[in-house]
Amino acid sequence: MNQFYYDAVTKMEQLGVDDEYIQGWQCGFLQNPKREEQRLTEAYEAGYGDGEEKNTDNFGNWVKA
Structure with missing residues (x-):
């Protein structure tokens, strides 16, 4: 597994x-x-798109209160 993935x-x-x-x-x-x-959620789809882009900028938007 690559280090970027693990760290993210x-x-x-x-x-x-x-x-x-x-x-x-x-x-x-x-x-x-x-x-x-039928199992897709807004959070999952947002994560999927960011993962495809190798983007770590949006994590904070999905922190649970």
């Missing part, structure tokens, strides 16, 4: 980012197919 996931977990966002980010980063449509 660790940071998201430490910040308390929504699990749906994290799962989406991981799938997007790894270029896995998206979940079936």
Whole structure:
């Protein structure tokens, strides 16, 4: 596993980012197919898009209060 991926996931977990966002980010980063449509959530889709772009800028938007 690459260090960027590991560090990003660790940071998201430490910040308390929504699990749906994290799962989406991981799938997007790894270029896995998206979940079936009935299981998609806004957080998952946002994470998937950011993961595909290898983008770590939006984690803070998905921290659970």
